Amino acid sequence: MSKLGSIGARLHRGEISYDFIGHRKLWYGISILITITAILGLTVRGLNMGIDFQGGAVFTTPKTSVSVAQAEDYARDASGHDAVVQKLGNDTLRIQIAGMDTQQSDEIKDKLAADFKVDSEKIAADLVGPSWGDQIANKAWQGLGIFMVLVVIYLAIAFEWRMAIAALVALIHDITITVGIYALVGFEVTPGTVIGLLTILGYSLYDTVVVFDSLKEQTKDLTKQTRFTYSDVANRSINSTLVRSINTTVVALLPVAGLLFIGGGVLGAGTLNDISLSLFVGLAAGAYSSIFIATPLVADLKEREPQMKALRKRVLAKRAQAATDEEIETSRPVADDSEDAAPAVVGPRNQPAARNRGRGRPSGKRR
CATH class of the missing domain: 3.30.70.3400 (Alpha-Beta Plaits)
Incomplete structure (x- = not known):
């Protein structure tokens, strides 16, 4: 544990880091593949709706x-x-x-x-009755829609609209994956499942907002310097909060795993199974999207701004100049002073006589 804490401290100070932003195309590809699989599962197999929804x-x-x-x-x-x-x-x-x-x-x-x-x-x-199930489904969709609108408005005010869009994409990503897994494995969808789905949205936003808050703080007056681009600072924000995100996710997953595998699997509690499965899948997907989807997407959107484009040009130009200077410095020949160096003076050095020494005195001595 002390070693993990040391790694977390070094990540927070920027001594070590992983280039999450530089590999964002890989993360996008993985998410697109998983999302397509989930959508195919929904299209081909569909959801196994419980009697609470179909009567x-x-x-x-x-x-x-x-x-x-x-x-x-x-x-x-x-x-x-x-x-x-x-x-x-x-x-x-x-x-x-x-x-x-x-x-x-x-x-x-x-x-x-x-x-x-x-x-x-x-x-x-x-x-x-089937009317009861329809009423539950309609209320769930209404609650989800209101939640999404409020999240976008809050993030747009507290941060900016690009972060609101990125968080919305991450939420849709998490819901799609969770629902798709339900369709693929054939688990029954009950009101407990809906409760779990609505709950995971809050957990997913928690990690995302933590990274966004760090990113907002570190990008103040970003255009006044020429050392880092927006993507560099975004990558540093992910690394500085990485261990915190991992710890909170693991702590949240442990009791949910207990509900899923012990309460649902061993004790056979159906309601616990419905809620815990959606929570378990959603928490894992939310932690992934906060690190690998939301922040890289914000960096992509910000890098399209004219100010950030100009900043990137200045930073890259400065880095190229620094690399050129370093190359010139390392390729400069070292002077060989074995032949051309002046011979060393051996013996006492003759000091020049002081001007006007003893002038005006018969003996030439100081008084």
């Missing part, structure tokens, strides 16, 4: 030894539709069947009770 029935069985695969067969035979079955932590099963009305729900409940060999009253049944 249906949820049945919760008492403690049973029936396997998940066998329960899926029972539910398919009883309803004629595919069912989503989750095993909960107390050895109970949660069976979701989409597109059911009240009468069908009662019939399926009786058939499941017979298959599980339990009393019908011991199986809990909840019916969700």
